[in-house]
Amino acid sequence: MDSQTPQATPPSTVRQDTSSTGATSGSVVRKPLALSPSRANDFKQCPLLYRFRAIDRLPEPSTKAQARGTLVHSALESLYGLPRPQRSQAQAIDLLGPAWDRLVADDPEVVELVGEDRDGFLREARRLVERYFTMEDPTRFDPESCELFVEAETGDGVRLRGFVDRIDVAPTGEVRVVDYKTGRAPRQLYAGSALFQMKFYALMLLRTRGVIPHQLKLMYLGDGGVMTLSPDEAELRSFERTLDAIWGAIRAAGLSGDFRPSPSKLCGWCDHQALCPEFGGTPPEYPGWPGD
Secondary structure: OOOOOOOOOOOOOOOOOOOOOEEEOOEEEOOOOOEOHHHHHHHHHOHHHHHHHHHOOOOOOOOHHHHHHHHHHHHHHHHOOOOHHHOOHHHHHHOHHHHHHHHHHHOOHHHHHHHHHHHHHHHHHHHHHHHHHHHOOOOOOOOOEEEEEEEEEOOOOOEEEEEEEEEEEOOOOOEEEEEEEOOOOOOHHHHHHHHHHHHHHHHHHHHHHOOOOOEEEEEEOOOOEEEEEOOOHHHHHHHHHHHHHHHHHHHHHHHHOOOOOOOOHHHHHOOOHHHOHHHOOOOOOOOOOOOO
16 A cells, blocks of 8 residues: 655555545535545645645546555455455465456556556566465454445544555454555654554544454565554544644634645655645645535
8 A cells, every 4th residue: 555665645555535526417516524544644744735635636647556556455355255265375366367457447547557567567466465475364364344434533523534454353352453555664764654544543443333453453565564553542532632633723724725835855756846836836726625
């Protein structure tokens, strides 16, 4: 899901943001916004980037890393749909073919994105799947759910939305939240963003199920790295207050239209430099806050 270098691009697993706009009878329906791990991190990184992505909904080019992440996640999801004895490495690699066909059907432009290097693209996906089997034995357990869309609200009524790669529930009731990353484990300096995402998922489960996950686990298929966290209720309640504060700042900026750029070294990876005042650009006219 993540590329190897921290950057201002979406995670490598491409998913629809359910707060996106949609067309009905030729008119645009602007749905109330919700907070996701990606959008919260966008605002923390740069309020203007948040506006471009969440409110203006400006298009961004896809990358091979994103497409590869989608492919690998799809194959692993299909793998866990099989009976345990069939969850072999060879079977998982075979599932990459149907996963590729689904990817192309959903987004035909991925063929042009991958170009003539399709064999190399699929070879790298196979390598990631093979790495997964060195980290975990999928025949030893059955996940409760894979690729689960979750919605929740904080105590202050902030809407939370996100996709959870996998939820495992032990026979004794302990809950584990697992997230696959198709890049390498980050250096300690950048680990905070990954843990932010996992705490977000843990809080949603606390709010929807009244359960605190026993373990949050990040699996980096790029190099076999693993990051784990076992949160407690006090930690998640504190994190909830952090999300409430982030949303308060987003809503204040949304009502005023004042989403200011926040220059950093991540600007080098931003797709919207041409519209950013820091680079001599002019943002499009502000369409207004979508409402609650």
